[in-house]
Amino acid sequence: MLRLDKLTKTYKTGDQALKAVELEIPQGQVVALIGPSGAGKSTLIRCINRLVEPTSGKVWLGDTELTELGAGALRRERRRMGMIFQEYALVERLTVMENVLSGRLGYVGFWRSLTRRFPQKDVDEAFRLLDRVGLVHMADKRADELSGGQRQRVGICRALIQDPALLLVDEPTASLDPKTSRQIMRLICELCAERGLAAIINIHDVALAQMFVARVIGLRAGAVEFDGPPDALTPDVLTTIYGEEDWVATIDKVEDEEDTLDPEAVA
Known part of the structure; x- marks a missing residue:
């Protein structure tokens, strides 16, 4: 339903934020996008709806190539892409x-x-x-x-x-406490399941991503380093994405929390 074909973004400074990224996300699938700061996660989300203009490559939403649309047609297509922001972006x-x-x-x-x-x-x-x-x-x-x-x-x-076909979610839990973060992630995933929505969730919390989604994409320096199920995020894979860390402890934490995770609804 969403397809990225060699999506590339190079800034005027010469920094390459995205390097020929190729992805396909079918209808109804919720994907977590992980990676260190500066990996290109937010740029990827914003290139999809062209809040940031890609340097090259193509973005397809269904049968529509978003990267070739003029301003008017792009405004209409953006109605099919709901955006959820880290800092909420509400009018206070x-x-x-x-x-x-x-x-x-x-x-x-x-x-x-x-x-x-x-x-x-x-x-x-x-x-x-x-x-x-x-x-x-x-x-x-x-x-x-x-x-x-x-x-x-x-x-x-x-x-x-x-009434979107795709949700683009940028760090939805970054400013929230752990319990509220779980509630928000659970809510997003439940709503996507109810509506058959695809979603890309840019998230820093690896453990939280592993608890709630069936597919994780790991970015490093603008390139896809991992694309697979959360249980395939081994310490070696996480080290490739993020660098050296005690990833065994992180994985153990996820397994412990999954064992105690209750199905409470969002209050």
């Missing part, structure tokens, strides 16, 4: 409901978007999504009154109300 002075509905701005006309007047079906869907993530009772609260975990759930709702 707006309510939770208004932030969620902002995900529909690409679908409504200019005047409706200017006055934030949305069709009733969009409002109904926003309430349904907020109920699904446990925030319907906070619909009228301002975004700046929310905790980090609550803000991230609002960001998830805003992405899903676009």
Whole structure:
């Protein structure tokens, strides 16, 4: 469903952030993107929706080649790619409901978007999504009154109300405590399963990635060093991706936590 063909990004400084990356992600598959800082993870996500322009290569979403689209066609295709940000990217002075509905701005006309007047079906869907993530009772609260975990759930709702085919998720747990991080990862994976959504989750926490996804892609210096199931992330593989570390302890931690992981819903 998503295909990257020799995707390359070289900055004007000469730094090569991505080196001919080739990937295929089928519909419904959730993938964790791991690697050290500077490996190109965020650049990869942003090249897919062309928030960063690739230097060369192609990006296909279904039958559409995103890398050849003009500005108008690209705006329309971006509606099919929901983005969830590390720092939430909410408008602090707006309510939770208004932030969620902002995900529909690409679908409504200019005047409706200017006055934030949305069709009733969009409002109904926003309430349904907020109920699904446990925030319907906070619909009228301002975004700046929310905790980090609550803000991230609002960001998830805003992405899903676009009715996307693909989720691009950039460090969704970086600012959250361990328990909330688990809840957010579990929620994203459950929602993708419910909707048949593909997702790429850029995440630093290797253990968290191993707990929740069936496929992990490891980047190092802009190139794919690993692509496989989480249980194939051996100490040698992790050393190749990140460098020397006590990876045996990390793997043992994942196995211990998986044994005690409860199926609690997001509260």
